[in-house]
Each structure stands twice: as C-alpha cells, then as structure tokens.
Amino acid sequence: MSRTESPSTAGSHDFTFALRIDKRAGVAICIVFIIASAYIAFDLNQRSAVPSSVPKVADQATAPSPVAPVAMADNHEGLKHAGPERGWQPAVVVTEPERPANFGYEEPDPQQVQQIYASQTRELKVRNETTIRPTVNVERPTAPVRAPAPPPTSTTDPAAFNGAGATFPNPVYVKWFSEYHKVHSEVTINYQAIGSGGGIRQMQAATVDFGASDVPASDEQLAAMPTRVLHVPTVMGAVVLIYNLPEATRPLKFTPDIIAGIFLGTIGKWNDPAIADANQGVQMPETAITAVHRSDGSAPTYIITDYLSKISPEWNNGVGRGASVNWRMGLGGKGNEGVAGTVKRTPGAIGYVELTWAVREKVPMGIVQNASGQFIVPSLESVQAAATGTLPEDLRVSITNPPGKEAYPISSFTWLLVPVEWKDNEKKRAFSQFLNWMIDSGEPMVMALDYAPLPRSVAVRVKQEILRMR
Numbered sequence: 201m202s203r204t205e206s207p208s209t210a211g212s213h214d215f216t217f218a219l220r221i222d223k224r225a226g227v228a229i230c231i232v233f234i235i236a237s238a239y240i241a242f243d244l245n246q247r248s249a250v251p252s253s254v255p256k257v258a259d260q261a262t263a264p265s266p267v268a269p270v271a272m273a274d275n276h277e278g279l280k281h282a283g284p285e286r287g288w289q290p291a292v293v294v295t296e297p298e299r300p301a302n303f304g305y306e307e308p309d310p311q312q313v314q315q316i317y318a319s320q321t322r323e324l325k326v327r328n329e330t331t332i333r334p335t336v337n338v339e340r341p342t343a344p345v346r347a348p349a350p351p352p353t354s355t356t357d358p359a360a361f362n363g364a365g366a367t368f369p370n371p372v373y374v375k376w377f378s379e380y381h382k383v384h385s386e387v388t389i390n391y392q393a394i395g396s397g398g399g400i401r402q403m404q405a406a407t408v409d410f411g412a413s414d415v416p417a418s419d420e421q422l423a424a425m426p427t428r429v430l431h432v433p434t435v436m437g438a439v440v441l442i443y444n445l446p447e448a449t450r451p452l453k454f455t456p457d458i459i460a461g462i463f464l465g466t467i468g469k470w471n472d473p474a475i476a477d478a479n480q481g482v483q484m485p486e487t488a489i490t491a492v493h494r495s496d497g498s499a500p501t502y503i504i505t506d507y508l509s510k511i512s513p514e515w516n517n518g519v520g521r522g523a524s525v526n527w528r529m530g531l532g533g534k535g536n537e538g539v540a541g542t543v544k545r546t547p548g549a550i551g552y553v554e555l556t557w558a559v560r561e562k563v564p565m566g567i568v569q570n571a572s573g574q575f576i577v578p579s580l581e582s583v584q585a586a587a588t589g590t591l592p593e594d595l596r597v598s599i600t601n602p603p604g605k606e607a608y609p610i611s612s613f614t615w616l617l618v619p620v621e622w623k624d625n626e627k628k629r630a631f632s633q634f635l636n637w638m639i640d641s642g643e644p645m646v647m648a649l650d651y652a653p654l655p656r657s658v659a660v661r662v663k664q665e666i667l668r669m670r
Contacts (some may be wrong), residue, residue, distance in 0.1 A: 204317040237271030359630040365399020365412030368437055368499050368554055369614045372649050373412070376642045378636055387630050396499050397523060403429065403617050409631070411617035414499025415523055416596035430665055431595045433613040434633060435643075436652035438555040438583045439503045440610070443568035444543050445470060447485045451577075453478045454570045456601075456609075460512035462550060463491050465529040470548060478569075480560040485548075492542045492551030497524035503612045504552050507600040544593075552605055555583065556650040570609040571601050578608050583652040586611035611652075620668055628669055635666045 206612050231479070370393035377389040391412070394402075399411035404424045416431055441454060447470075458474050461467035467474060471484040494501045502523040509516040533539040536557040544551040555578050558565050567575045576582050586599045586607035601609045618635070622628030639662055643653040654662065 215556065222668050237481050256638065267526045310330055316610065359627050360385045360388045360390070361631060362390050363410040363412060364394050364402045364408050365617070366396045366414045366499060366614055367393040368414045369412065369435055369651070372435055372646050372651050375576040375645055375649065376638060379645070380637055387634065389634070397497055399617065410619070412615065413617060414612065414614045415502045416615060417617065430620055430668060432616040432618050432665060433595055433654060433658060433662055434616055435646050436583050436587060436611060436613055436654065438578055438608055438611045439500045440555050440558050440578045441550060441552055441568070442540060442543055442563045443550040443560060443566065444547055445485070445487070448482060450482065451564060452482070452566050453569070454566045457513035460515055462489055463508065463530070465517060472485050487548040490546050490549040492528035492533055492549050493527050493530050494534070494539060496534050499523065499614070500552055500554055501525065503600060504606050504610060506598055507610045510601045534656065559650045568609055570607055572605040573607050576606065576608045580647055580650070580652040582606055583611045584606035584655055587613070587655050587658055595661065595665060618669065621670060632666055632669050639663055
C-alpha cells in the first residue's frame, strides 16, 4: 500500500479486483455449462434418432435382428462419439424390415388407400361376386372376409308332372299341388280337369304322367293302358238330390223306391202315396215331377246310376250304370250348374248334383234312406262312414248303398291313376313321396273344401298300394 493511500482506499481496490476475478470465473463456468448442456442434448438426440420402423419393445420377440455393428477403425469410420464419458463407440446400422402397408404403426399411403377403395367399388358392382375383397381398415389390419357359402341345393333334380282327368276333385287337387310345391319347390304338378273319361284316355295314349277319375277304370280300359295302373283313392264325395218345391216346409225324405220310380218315370206327381208316406206331416202338392239329369258324361251320373242299378232290378236291366246313359225321360243340363239352373227354373223339378257344389250354393238337399233303413242327411261324416266296408285288393270299389247304419248311400271314392312301372327312377321316387304327403298332410285340408277325407283304415291301404310303384 502506498503511503499516500488511505487504508480504506486500498481495501476498495482489492475488493474491486477480486470481484472482477469472480465475474470472469462465473462467465467461464456458465460457458462451460452451456457447452456441456449442448453436447449432452446433441448426444441424446443422436440416441433417439432411431428409424420409426424399428419395432417397439412389445415387438422385440418377433422383430428381425439388427445388422451386426461395423468394426472400428483409426479414422473413426463406422464410429460415433458417445460423449466424454463413453468416447467413440461402434455405430449400429439397422436395416428397416419390409412391412405391408397399414401395418398398424403408420398411416397408409393415401393414394394407395384411394386406389383400393376404387377397386372395391368396381368389384361390388359386379353381380354374382364369389369373393368379397377385404375392407381396408386404416387403424388396424383385418383378415380377409370370405364370401358366404351358397345355400345348399336340392339333391333331387327338378321334377315336373302332368296329369288330367276328373273335374269333381279338381279344387282339392289344385290345393294339394300348390301346397306341396311350397315345401318341395323342385316338384311341379300340372293338372287339367277334363273329365274322368278324358283322364283315362290320356293315360291310354301315354300323354300324361298320371290320370284321375271318379269312376274306376274297367278291365277293358286297363287292358288298353301301355303299363299297369294303380287306383289310388284320394278323397270321398257324394251325389245329392235337389228339388224345386216351395210347398215343402222341411227337407224331404226319399226311399230307394221313390228315387228309382222318379227317374224311371213310374212316379209322376209329388203327392204320390210313396212320397207322402215317407214325408208324413208335409202337405204334398199335386204337382208334376220333372226329372233333370246331366246331359254330359260325368262322374255324378256314374255314381247315381251305380246306386240305382243296385237298388232297382228294373233300372239295372233296362238302363244300367255309366258316366253317360240313355235316360228314359226328363230334361238334361250340362254340369252341376246346368242341372241346378234347370231345377230352379222348373217348378216341381228334381235333379242331382255333387255334394260339394250343393253345400257351396246352399240349395235344399234330400234325406236318403240307406241300406240299414236309416234316413241319412248328406254330410262329410256320413259320406266317410260309407267307406267302412271291406276293400278289394286293387281298391277299385263301389261304395254306393253300403251296409253301415250311419252311411250316406250315394257316396263314392275318387282315384288317381298312377303307373306301376316308371322309366325315370327319380320321378317315380318324387311322385311316391307326394302320394305319401297327400295321405299324411293333404287329407286334413280337404274338409275345408267340403270333401270327405279317407277313413284311417283306407289311408293305410293306400300307403301299402303306393309301395307297389317301381
């Protein structure tokens, strides 16, 4: 210290010098800290600069192994500086594995997605596509979607059958054939109601697969068939008497003798003693009787003439039975409508029609005395009761005038005429299946159409007859 300097002044200089030294050290320290921080940040950035395609930790088990590190060299080629503590380290070179687009770790190429969408749109416009392309999921890969399996096809080839014949059972046949096709779409059954005689002739000409008749074929007709034929009963029907007599306040009763006398012409007035005796309590008028019959060949004519042939020897010997006969007297009308129309227009007239038609039209029907002496109202139940007798082996049977107490006497079966031998085994099998369905499922439908179903005993015989087809 200079003598001229005071102690306080000397101390001030020392403090200022020391402060300058401290400031310089602080600046140096800050510079060193900044450089170190920058270097550490650079090192961390180098470590984190791994390609995005490197598998995550969860994928290490399945990720491909990285390429082996490059060997060290003096010129630091293949090395990288890992900081002052670690020095120069081998540089690890990782080859990015090939991955399909949209692997789940990165967004797919938008252009590629648009191309896929466009391709799908075109494919979906193509009908009957057998393979559905997988839908692109931009968030997660999806498995290819398989096209649904086509529905199973029937093992039976489509079978079409043509039939023709009786008009009486036509409504129930139409119902059966339609209902069966609903559950067996491979089978189609076409039917033309051209009359029983037409059905037999078509079978003889071999122009149909099956026929139908309300009249059993005769031995002569069967001999003219190209193949043996089965008679398969289907339903039951009846013929009823209708009349135009306003004076009758209740349904009239008819004995077998009255019916035969009217159609033979031996009973000509409604107050005849035979009619009056059967209908006591009814004031019968002295009105002439006009008998009306079918002018065309028909099953109802066969059924009523078959009945008359059984109850009247005179009728059997003079007129006989048949779908068309030589009537001794009366007026003719075509079809049920023709007969009924003539009866309605003619006071005192009487005629015959099918039970189903009479029930549908709500016309008055006569009550007929049966072989047991009972007066029976025509109904589905009394018609069914007529089939309780013994049936012949070939099921060609007349059930008019049966012995049962509850049986309506003018009843009959109607039949399908079915070939025994079939050239096409598949068609034979398909038709036999229909016949069995007819018995098991079709019979319950017939009463709603005013037909009488087969009694159970007859149904069992029919199923046995179906087994004869081959």
